[in-house]
Amino acid sequence: MAEILEARKKQVLVNGSDDYALECEKVSTAGSVSQRACVFCGSRVVLYPIADAVHLIHGPIGCAAYTWELRGSLSSGPELHRLSFSTDLRENEVIYGGEKKLYAALTELITAYRPSAAFVYGTCIIGLIGDDIDAVAARVEKEQGIPVIAVHSEGFKGTKKDGYRAACDALARLLGGDNDSAVSPRSINILGEFNLAGETWIIKDYYRRMGVEVVSCITGDARIGDIARAHRAALNVVQCSGSTTYLAKMMQEKYGIPYIRVSYFGIEDMSRALYDVAEFFDDDAIRENTSALVREELEKLLPGLLDYKKDLMGRKAAVYVGGSFKAWSMVKALRHLGMETVVVGSQTGSPEDYEYLKEICAPGTVILDDANPLELSGFVLEKGADLLIGGVKERPIAYKMGIGFCDHNHERKEALAGFEGMLNFAREVHCSVTSPVWKYAPARIRAAGGKP
Ligand code: SF4
Numbered sequence: 132m133a134e135i136l137e138a139r140k141k142q143v144l145v146n147g148s149d150d151y152a153l154e155c156e157k158v159s160t161a162g163s164v165s166q167r168a169c170v171f172c173g174s175r176v177v178l179y180p181i182a183d184a185v186h187l188i189h190g191p192i193g194c195a196a197y198t199w200e201l202r203g204s205l206s207s208g209p210e211l212h213r214l215s216f217s218t219d220l221r222e223n224e225v226i227y228g229g230e231k232k233l234y235a236a237l238t239e240l241i242t243a244y245r246p247s248a249a250f251v252y253g254t255c256i257i258g259l260i261g262d263d264i265d266a267v268a269a270r271v272e273k274e275q276g277i278p279v280i281a282v283h284s285e286g287f288k289g290t291k292k293d294g295y296r297a298a299c300d301a302l303a304r305l306l307g308g309d310n311d312s313a314v315s316p317r318s319i320n321i322l323g324e325f326n327l328a329g330e331t332w333i334i335k336d337y338y339r340r341m342g343v344e345v346v347s348c349i350t351g352d353a354r355i356g357d358i359a360r361a362h363r364a365a366l367n368v369v370q371c372s373g374s375t376t377y378l379a380k381m382m383q384e385k386y387g388i389p390y391i392r393v394s395y396f397g398i399e400d401m402s403r404a405l406y407d408v409a410e411f412f413d414d415d416a417i418r419e420n421t422s423a424l425v426r427e428e429l430e431k432l433l434p435g436l437l438d439y440k441k442d443l444m445g446r447k448a449a450v451y452v453g454g455s456f457k458a459w460s461m462v463k464a465l466r467h468l469g470m471e472t473v474v475v476g477s478q479t480g481s482p483e484d485y486e487y488l489k490e491i492c493a494p495g496t497v498i499l500d501d502a503n504p505l506e507l508s509g510f511v512l513e514k515g516a517d518l519l520i521g522g523v524k525e526r527p528i529a530y531k532m533g534i535g536f537c538d539h540n541h542e543r544k545e546a547l548a549g550f551e552g553m554l555n556f557a558r559e560v561h562c563s564v565t566s567p568v569w570k571y572a573p574a575r576i577r578a579a580g581g582k583p
């Protein structure tokens with residue numbers, strides 16, 4: 132068994148053998164070197180795809196290092212979100228305060244780029260020195276006549292999930308701004324979809340073919356104007372539930388908009404998402420369009436999967452992703468490829484999420500919350516996984532162990548959502564798992580008794 136810190140023992144279980152409820156939604160254990168990102172990063176994940184806004188990180192330059200260039204959220208129009216602005220705080224501001232610098236930076240950026248809104252992200256040091264970012268934002272908003280929103284995302288104040296919540300609070304400020312433009316009674320908002328590698332466009336096209344209007348996508352390829360009218364949609368369809376369920380609940384309370392949870396990954400979950408939306412509208416035309424769409428897409432997809440499945444049958448996978456909705460979909464999608472998931476976990480899963488994972492995983496599967504690299508690599512080795520699905524921080528773990536890797540995080544450059552995304556996913560998994568390169572990896576050579 133991989134080594135697990137005493138304080139984390141209940142955050143890991145073997146499905147079918149351990150009968151306790153998995154502990155989750157807690158701060159990371161000291162010394163564990165969690166794979167989780169900070170609160171600020173959680174806010175940025177949700178808000179950064181808004182393409183016609185200025186995103187200004189108020190803090191030292193290091194917080195701004197993880198730029199758009201490493202991520203894949205695409206825009207069909209303006210690309211302000213690609214620019215990584217920072218107030219670049221130094222010792223002088225840490226001692227005397229950074230409000231003047233923030234005011235100057237905001238004023239300069241808004242004058243230069245004429246954005247539809249500006250977000251100011253508070254980082255750790257802002258929480259420590261006590262800059263009043265709300266006051267500066269309010270002053271600039273008044274002077275410039277656009278929404279200027281302070282995002283309270285100081286990195287130390289919780290988990291990545293608190294960052295999601297801060298982002299939802301910021302988004303809530305934009306709702307209700309447009310009560311005039313026409314909105315269909317058969318309309319939805321897509322929540323928790325970030326247009327990585329153009330995935331929002333695939334999903335929007337499905338809804339268009341069904342006869343459903345998408346009022347706004349929060350926040351893939353988003354514009355401030357669309358978010359301002361989102362409160363008038365008939366339904367919120369929430370994908371990345373960890374990041375935007377909080378916003379969906381707020382909208383339900385304030386505007387009476389119901390929400391459903393979906394996933395756009397894998398055949399079953401993608402189809403289910405469309406059928407659930409069709410069911411909500413209880414409209415025969417939409418139902419028929421949906422059935423025709425799913426049939427058409429499956430006819431194109433299924434033959435293509437068969438070749439990959441032949442080679443992948445019986446192979447084992449480990450999955451470690453940010454949100455547990457994706458973990459569920461991965462388990463099912465891998466099953467379609469003939470692969471068994473032997474290790475699965477997430478950074479931000481809830482108790483209900485993990486209970487569902489227990490239901491869909493085979494006995495013996497290791498399920499873990501908020502893992503660290505040692506645990507992950509230990510379990511991957513112990514269970515003999517041939518593939519690790521994760522993000523930028525999991526990639527080196529897979530490569531060091533000499534096994535296949537599939538990037539399913541915000542850095543991916545290939546669309547993995549939708550029916551066509553399933554085919555891309557199968558191709559990526561197949562290429563990586565069957566690559567001959569792994570036999571030259573030192574870890575594999577050592578495991579086979581040789582000398583690297
Ligand atoms: S933890 Fe704090 S200092 Fe580090 S990136 Fe996040 S906000 Fe910046």
